[in-house]
Amino acid sequence: MSYYFRDQSWPQMQEHLDKKSLLILPVGTTEEHGPHMPVDADARIAEAYGKSLAEALSPEMPLLLMDTIRYGYSMKIMRQWPGTIIVRTRVFMDYVFDICRSVLDMGFDKLVLLDCHGHHSGALNVVSRELCDATDKSIAIISPAKLSADEFNAIRKSEPGGACHACEWETSVLLHLSPEVVDMSKATDVDHIRYHSDFVAGDGFQGRQRVTWSTWFLQPSQTGCYGSPTFASAETGRVMLEAATNNGAQFIKEMWDRE
Numbered sequence: 515m516s517y518y519f520r521d522q523s524w525p526q527m528q529e530h531l532d533k534k535s536l537l538i539l540p541v542g543t544t545e546e547h548g549p550h551m552p553v554d555a556d557a558r559i560a561e562a563y564g565k566s567l568a569e570a571l572s573p574e575m576p577l578l579l580m581d582t583i584r585y586g587y588s589m590k591i592m593r594q595w596p597g598t599i600i601v602r603t604r605v606f607m608d609y610v611f612d613i614c615r616s617v618l619d620m621g622f623d624k625l626v627l628l629d630c631h632g633h634h635s636g637a638l639n640v641v642s643r644e645l646c647d648a649t650d651k652s653i654a655i656i657s658p659a660k661l662s663a664d665e666f667n668a669i670r671k672s673e674p675g676g677a678c679h680a681c682e683w684e685t686s687v688l689l690h691l692s693p694e695v696v697d698m699s700k701a702t703d704v705d706h707i708r709y710h711s712d713f714v715a716g717d718g719f720q721g722r723q724r725v726t727w728s729t730w731f732l733q734p735s736q737t738g739c740y741g742s743p744t745f746a747s748a749e750t751g752r753v754m755l756e757a758a759t760n761n762g763a764q765f766i767k768e769m770w771d772r773e
């Protein structure tokens with residue numbers, strides 16, 4: 515039996531409703547990722563993370579994996595390089611809201627969004643609150659970067675400032691998933707983030723983020739990267755996907771037992 519939402523007929527969908535299956539909705543985007551990675555990096559990671567979670571949990575847990583949302587919101591700063599699609603925040607939020615509301619109104623109770631693009635986090639949090647108000651159902655949002663942060667900091671090779679966008683973490687995951695679309699001869703560290711502060715984490719994985727203030731405007735990027743992709747390796751990427759899957763699956767089981 516396929517665990518893809520798209521493969522079900524309506525009677526099969528009804529069986530999943532009767533079993534109270536859990537739904538997973540991966541959310542990525544399409545934006546430039548430096549000269550060495552494809553523009554679909556976030557969508558590709560979202561799709562692979564969804565599949566990895568589905569394989570870890572199914573068939574013991576009844577679930578359906580929805581198709582990945584491949585276009586979303588990026589800040590205008592990303593338009594400096596071609597390949598970035600920007601859906602306005604409110605359009606994006608309404609679109610995600612309607613997709614989620616459709617399945618919640620259909621009768622599904624357990625929904626997990628996979629947040630695989632940093633510029634979406636605030637928007638998805640608001641959508642989850644609005645869905646809760648509209649349906650009295652609480653959805654979860656998990657991120658493979660956050661759920662592998664401890665494991666990444668234990669093995670990373672770049673200094674703080676090396677992991678933000680098209681960086682050591684993301685390039686490693688792509689090298690693991692799709693080495694054929696990564697050209698490491700084009701990767702450089704010229705856009706290592708040099709800003710360090712007690713208040714702002716210059717890196718997605720290290721440092722303290724005690725205020726909301728984007729460091730992306732403090733240091734112009736020459737290549738479209740923010741961080742140090744040259745330290746990336748397929749092995750680091752494999753460990754990251756495994757950690758994000760193990761931790762994500764553990765959380766989803768907890769959510770399942772709780773409800």
Ligand SMILES: [Zn+2]
Nearest residue numbers: 555556680684
């Ligand atoms: Zn990315």
